[in-house]
Each structure stands twice: as structure tokens, then as C-alpha cells.
Amino acid sequence: xxxxxxxxxxxxxxxxxxxxxxxxxxxxxxxxxxxxxxxxxxxxxxxxxxxxxxxxxxxxxxxxxxxxxxxxxxxxxxxxxxxxxxxxxxxxxxxxxxxxxxxxxxxxxxxxxxxxxxxxxxxxxxxxxxxxxxxxxxxxxxxxxxxxxxxxxxxxxxxxxxxxxxxxxxxx
Amino acid sequence: xxxxxxxxxxxxxxxxxxxxxxxxxxxxxxxxxxxxxxxxxxxxxxxxxxxxxxxxxxxxxxxxxxxxxxxxxxxxxxxxxxxxxxxxxxxxxxxxxxxxxxxxxxxxxxxxxxxxxxxxxxxxxxxxxxxxxxxxxxxxxxxxxxxxxxx
Numbered sequence: 081x082x083x084x085x086x087x088x089x090x091x092x093x094x095x096x097x098x099x100x101x102x103x104x105x106x107x108x109x110x111x112x113x114x115x116x117x118x119x120x121x122x123x124x125x126x127x128x129x130x131x132x133x134x135x136x137x138x139x140x141x142x143x144x145x146x147x148x149x150x151x152x153x154x155x156x157x158x159x160x161x162x163x164x165x166x167x168x169x170x171x172x173x174x175x176x177x178x179x180x181x182x183x184x185x186x187x188x189x190x191x192x193x194x195x196x197x198x199x200x201x202x203x204x205x206x207x208x209x210x211x212x213x214x215x216x217x218x219x220x221x222x223x224x225x226x227x228x229x230x231x232x233x234x235x236x237x238x239x240x241x242x243x244x245x246x247x248x249x250x251x252x
Numbered sequence: 253x254x255x256x257x258x259x260x261x262x263x264x265x266x267x268x269x270x271x272x273x274x275x276x277x278x279x280x281x282x283x284x285x286x287x288x289x290x291x292x293x294x295x296x297x298x299x300x301x302x303x304x305x306x307x308x309x310x311x312x313x314x315x316x317x318x319x320x321x322x323x324x325x326x327x328x329x330x331x332x333x334x335x336x337x338x339x340x341x342x343x344x345x346x347x348x349x350x351x352x353x354x355x356x357x358x359x360x361x362x363x364x365x366x367x368x369x370x371x372x373x374x375x376x377x378x379x380x381x382x383x384x385x386x387x388x389x390x391x392x393x394x395x396x397x398x399x400x401x402x403x
Contacts, residue, residue, distance in 0.1 A: 085287045089280060096273035115283050122291035172271040183270060205268050237263055244263060 085122050092135050096142050102170050102202045103146050113149060115143050140217045144197060162167055167191060179248055189239040197232035204229050
């Protein structure tokens, strides 16, 4: 089992990290949750038996753990209010100042989305999942997933439009 | 729905190009060691097997006792009581028997030694001689009265 855990980590930890960081907006929480996912699998190796897509299964597990975690935290210290003030580094650094600014604004805009919209946007854009897969993962309907994506994307577009236009303008 | 996924506008494509931050490399060792610490497949299998055996045993016992559990319980209690009584009786009598059996040859030899010393000291056989029985009156008992008490 230890070798399987190692293999699992090498194959999926990066995706889990990105998803959890985008979802929780907090690096220590992301670390705790990622550790929790691994420990859960290590304790119950049978969980992955017969699973067609381990990546989606692990993302679903991570999402459920993160929801529980956020509910606990929310009750304790108004977690969502604290999230608005936090701006973790979700994206890789970039030497180009325009790109860096765009990423910074994107991070902030993502932080303003509700958590369920943020999860769908992340899974669609950066995991490349279909709405059916997202719906299965988030335990909702494909239509709900699609509408959450549309709303989330519209908000991002609205928020980033000036900067996006500036970056992509022909004069640039 | 599928149309939405197929018809990606330039803004979506632009967002998709953004690379997510890399997972910190120093997390790997600590996370894997924590995961290894909780995974003990052999121990888990053993405990599972033991649990199965215990469950099977409990079912068998339940099937055996099910028709009348009170009666079986009473019989078991009587057996336990008998065992306890037997054990306590055995434990009480054993010290009395064992020393007497062990001391018997020693006592016999001690007695013989004393007898031998007595013979040496007295020059007799050691056994006190009985006085010779007085010659009793002869004849029938009916005649004795006349001989003893002359009228």
C-alpha cells in the first residue's frame, strides 16, 4: 500500500493541491486537507478499488472534506468573511508584469465567487472535466453545474474585462 | 451543455492558459510518511480475520443457546458451582493426606528403633510379659457358686 500511496501522490497531488487551494483560498488549510485525503486512502485502500477515474474520485473526496472543513470553520469564525481578505498565490509566478497583474486580478476575482461556482470553474477550466463529470464529482446535476459555470465565468469576465482588453488589444 | 464546452470563447481560452501554482516539493516526504504511519495492511487484515472468527463463534453460540438460553445458562451456572466446590474441596484435603502418607515410613522406622533400644537396655524382648492367667475355676459355671460361697 505505501507504494500505491506514493504513486497516487505523484499522479494526483498537484491537481488536488490546485483545486483545494482555489477552493479554500488558504495554504495551511489546503495542506491539512490534502493530508487528510491521503490518510483516508491509506486507512481504507479499498476505497479506490473498482474506481474508473481515480483523479475524479480523489477530487470528489477532497471537495467533500473541504466542504466539511469549511462548515466547521464557518461556524467557528465566519470563515467566508475571512476568505475575502485572503489572497493566496493560486497561480504560478510570471516574470511579465502584465501577466503577473492579470493573474493577481484573476486570483482576486476567483476569491469573490461563491465556493460552488469557483469549484465548477476550476474543474472546467483547469481540470478539463465535462459538466457530467463535474456534476458527478460535486454531487449535483449537469444543468446546475453548467449554470454555475456560466454565472461564474460571467462574473470573471465582468471583473477582468478592462485588464483583459488591455492585454489582448492589438496595440500591445 | 456540451455546446458550452465546445464553444469556448477567447476569454475562456485565455484563462485556461494560466498555469496553476506548483505543489510545494517539501510536502511530499512529510505527507507520505504520515500516510504510511496509518497504513498497516497486515495488522488490519489480522484484526479483520479475528473479528470474522469472533462473529462466527458468536453466531454458533447463539444458535446453540437460542431455543432456551435461560436453561443453558442455569446448567452452566450449576457446572461452574460444582467445579468450584470440587476444586475447593480438593484444595482443602490435599495437605492433610499428603504429609501423613509421607510420614508413615518414618514413623514406623522410629518406632522400630525405639523398640531395639529398649531391648538392648532391658535385655528383654521389649514387649512386657503378660502375667500368667490365674487358673480359673474348672467345671461348669453352675458349680462355681457352690465352691466360692460355702453355705
